[in-house]
Amino acid sequence: MSNTRLNKPDDTEKLLEQYCVTRDKELRNILHNRYSYIAGAVARRYTGRGIEYDDLFQVASLALVKALERFDITKGVKLQSFVVPTIMGEIKNYFRNYSQGIKTSRKSNDLIMKMKTAREDLTRKLNRTPKTSEIAEYMQVSEETVLELLEINNNTHLAYLDSETKEGSGSELLYLLGRDDEGYSSVEDRDFIKSAMKLLDKKERYIIYQRYFNQKSQREVSKAIGVSQMYVSRAEKKILDKMRTIIK
């Protein structure tokens, strides 16, 4: 079998031996560069399955680092024989975990796959869409499990916020999403502050009013009432504590 990796410098094997003894990171990085073609080759074989090559290459490169760190030359195995399955395993893990927008458990994923097969098989056999009970019997699971799987399957796809809610309706999903109406909490807050302010003395009320309603600085307030800025700072802190206690 011809070796197409002739461009690999001859000292790679020696470096690998050295690395297995020293576990020196710089050596590992050199080895990673020399063997990164493996990451690329394996990643290329997984393209076209919904994840970009660049992402796959990144996963494969990280797997190569892990493999190099775990590789033990004394076991008598060639690095490539160890690295290729490691990278493949990591890429498959990546597919399992990230090819869906929402993660589901591995068991659910497996069962969903089986359910799809069951659905297709039964549709063919019965010449109609199968019932939940029929799928459950086929898969030898309970009907509840089938329903749960259907629900999981329907909820693993992400919807775009700018997608139309109904074709041609022009209304985007974003506008249908609920959010807290700040108006209500603002009314409540104002009411709290109003009642708390009533319990402050004239000076305290003035400081808070100037600081928080008129956005005046502590220095400006201190000049207006003829005290030091430090006094306003301490007073403000005390008043706020007092107001917090009142609100509680």
Added chain:
Amino acid sequence: MDKVILQFPAKADFLLTARLTASSIGSRMGCHIDKLEDLKTAVSEACHIIMHEGKFSNLNIVFNLNHTNLGICVSGMDSGGEKPGIETDIEMSQYILDAMTKNLNINTDGSNAVHQVSFTIDAGEDGFF
């Protein structure tokens, strides 16, 4: 045991035919879609290894459908047609096959060109995905 035999010219254009056949057989055996991808990759890699040297004009793939596994044997034949060969990294293909399949056998002829690649893939096992 059922057997399916596919013979096609050793040209890159026909690899799709081999992949689709493998996929269809795997599907009949109950492989899930991710495993089908692996099956197609394994068949492609085996074809690449044999086509690499450009010594064969035809490829022959035998699929042996057993209850527990799918045996695949890809071999090259020279029946006097075109032998274009294919640019590929066969060392890497071998590592990929080794990691993906079981009972991998790569046989070379007198001139050291690979003329047969055989392996099995377990259908019921959940090792790939």
